[in-house]
Structures are given as structure tokens and as C-alpha cells.
Amino acid sequence: MEARTDVNRLPGENSPYWIQYPLDIRQQFRLLCKHGERVRLWYGPSDSIVSVVLEVRDNGDLVFDVGPDARTNQRLLAAPNVLFTSMMDGVELKCALGPLREVMHEGLPAFASALPTRLHRLQRRDCHRMPIPVGHAVHGEIPSSPQAGPRPSDRSAQRIPIKLIDISLGGVAFELPSGTSHTWERGLRLPECRLQLDDMGVVSVDLEVRHIADIHTRSGTVRRKVGCRFTRLSAGAENLIQRYITRLELNRRNVG
Template identity: 30%
Template sequence: MTQNYQMTDAEIDERFRVSGAKPVAFLLAGYAKTREAFSVHFNHGEDMFLTTLLEVQADKGRLVFDCSGSAESNRRIVLSDKVTFGGHPGGVPVHFSTGKAAETTFEGGKAFAVALPEFIIRLQRREHFRIETPRVNPLVLFARAPNGVLLKLQVHDISVGGIGVDAPELPEGVDLGVTMPNCHFTLPGDPKDLFFSATVRNYHEYESRTGQRMVRIGLQFNDLSNGDENRIQRYIAKVERERHELI
């Protein structure tokens, strides 16, 4: 197996983890719709074959995937207690594990089904340098949820490509792929707000240092001007410089 498939939970940054029944089903359904190819590993990683994700059956909580052309591989996979999938849809490494595989049929042909995983690891390419924003004088995002409710969310991290924001719970209507127009925030020391639309790319629950359950939402900037990107770059450089001066 490759190194990505051997990572332990402790080694995986939580922001790469897609968890929750609905986000997991949504993401895998997208891969199934485009018939993404994955390798499936079983028998403690000793055996594998290439497969295609075929369908997510959310009502049954299971994922259907194509069987192998090898009768022996098909026999051995149902004997394994754990099945691990790995692929590179869109050039982004994706990895998830689940329980036993069971024989089923799909569109008249033989296939396998497994329970939907608890989480998926999607090692997104880090095309932009990202920093955590200061807790003193934090950035605050203002946006409109799809139901029209005004959102005021503290920014946790920022790059030229997007931001991560924290919320006590996932706002109604906010989900993977949803785009929110007319978002804005103010950079400290900058008199002019940055206005943009943002698309939800990921979210996950976590426990804050005070023990409170929170949701962190990853948003991608869609339409920043070159000037606004430069303003963000200058802000990031300023924060980094101030942090190094404190060391």
C-alpha cells in the first residue's frame, strides 16, 4: 500500500477529515456518479484489486462497488473484516475504511456492498499558504445563509484561496457545495471591507479548549480581485512577521 493508506489517525490533520453521515454520503455519491476508480485493499492489506464506485444507498447506509475480474479475489474479500479504499479523484488523494463486504447485485451484474464509512480522509492540495488568525482582534465573517439568516462567524484560518470559520452548530441550509454570495470581512488596519462569494468545501465537528462542541467550516473564495488577494497576502505576511518577533 502507499504511504497515504498507512497513516494513523494521530497523524491525520483533522481538517482533512470529512465526517458525518450526510457529508460522507454526499461525497461518495459524487464519486459514484462520475464512476471514479479506486483500489480496494483487504486481508490486512495483503490483497487488493481495482474497482469503481457504483452507487451510494443512503437509506441503507451502504456503498456499492464493482467486483473483481478474479474469482479468487471476490472470494477472499468477503472473508475480510475490514476493507480500505484509496483513490485520486481530481488528483486529490482520498482514503477511507469500512467493515466487511457483502455480495449484492447492481444493474443486473455482480457487485459488493459495504457500510458507509464513519469518515473520509481527503488530502486536499495546499495551493496557498494558510495561517491561523490571531485570537486577539479576530477576523469576523459576515454572510447570509441560504435561508436569509445573517451569519456572524469568527475566522479560524485564512489563505488567499479561502478561510475556515467556526460556528456553534452548522447553520441551516449550509452544506457541501453551497455558495453564499455577498460575504465580507474587514482586515485589521484596512479601512475597506473585502466582498466575495464563498463555496462550502468541507466541515467537521470538534471540541474546543473549553469543552464546547463546535463546527469548523471551510470556505473557498470564488471571485476575489487581484487587489484583494494582495491585501490578504500582506495581512498574512504581517501576522507571520509579528509572530516571529515574539519568539
């Protein structure tokens, strides 16, 4: 049973995990509906019912199943504010729904609410890395000569293209281009890197090399994978990366 003292508190305005685009919010609820995930509707300090999302209507309204107890259902309908919580693939979903109203769904009573203006989506596994699927145009540019220590960045330095392998809020991994002459090792700095996230935009970040590994392919060739952490990540870049990771996860679930 969830502790109300934890779930009752919505995260602050500055949390990077808020989803505020209606299409993205609607897609999250459609996935909950498609997979029959359990949700909780909270209406008091320690009072809630377990429900499921029955439908996401074309106008954006959400339809939830009612509980087995009529009196509890009436208390939920009378609550001026209802808090929604759920878990999907280890990701916590949370938002304020406002008041619910009674509707009919396939001839049976149900609850309905307007689509929330924002949804908090928190990945419990810190810096969960998402692999970049084949066909996604995710690439970037890094300095051709990494720095051995924290020195001022040189915006005019020559750059080389890279292909990203995975991405998280903590960093990225990329395939080292063939023909790179520089000796790569842990601790090297990559200032002013640019990452193109499909059609979502470009972010500028500073990276630090954390590990290097050789990948042996079936053809017998050896590719070098470089894993890096972000040492500079603006709030805007963090929000864009979070939205991109959310898109990747939604696409993965839709395919599955």
C-alpha cells in the same frame, strides 16, 4: 501502483482533513459514482482490486463493482477490514470501510458496505485556493488601521467590511473597500478579523498582508486585491474553513 505502506496508514485523529458529516461523506461518494472515478479496495499488506462506486443507496450503503477474479473477490469478502482509497481532481480520499458483503446490482454481483463514519479528504496542492462563487454570502470585517508590526490587538478598534475573493487553509484574498485612506503594503498585520462563511458560521483569525495587486475592470475602474496569510487559526476555525472549501468544490463539480 500505489504503495501499500503509504495508503495502509490512516491519518491521525487530529488531522484537519477528516470529514465526519454523513451528508458530506455521502456526497463525496455520489460524485465518485457520477464521474466513474476509479477506486481501490485494499484487503491485505499489498493486495487490492480496482473498482468503481456503482451506487450510493438511500440508506447510505455504498455499492462497488467486483473484480474479474473470483478468488480475489472471495479474499476481499473474507477480510475483516477493507481500506478504501481514491483520487478525485487531485484530492486524495481515504477511509476504513470494515467488512464488505455480497449484493446484487442490476442483476450482477457487487460488493456493499455501510457508509463510513468519516472520510479523509487531503488536497495535495498545499493551500489550494478556492474562488468565491457569485451569490455566496462570504464577507468579513478587518481593522480600519492595520498594524506595522506584531503589537497587542485592540478589540475596540474601528472595523471596515470586506468582500472575500478566494479562500484556502493558508489564507484569504479580499477586495479593498473604496475610500480606504490607509497605505497598504506587504507585512501589515490585521488582528481579530472576522469571516462570515455563508450559513456555516463566523471564524476569528489574524491576517498578514502578503501581496497587493490592482485589478482593472471592463468598465475602466480599478479594484485593489489584498492577499493575506493566516497568522492565527484555531483548530475549530481550520475545521470550519476546510468544510467550507469542501462545500465549494462539491458545488463546482455538481455544476460541472
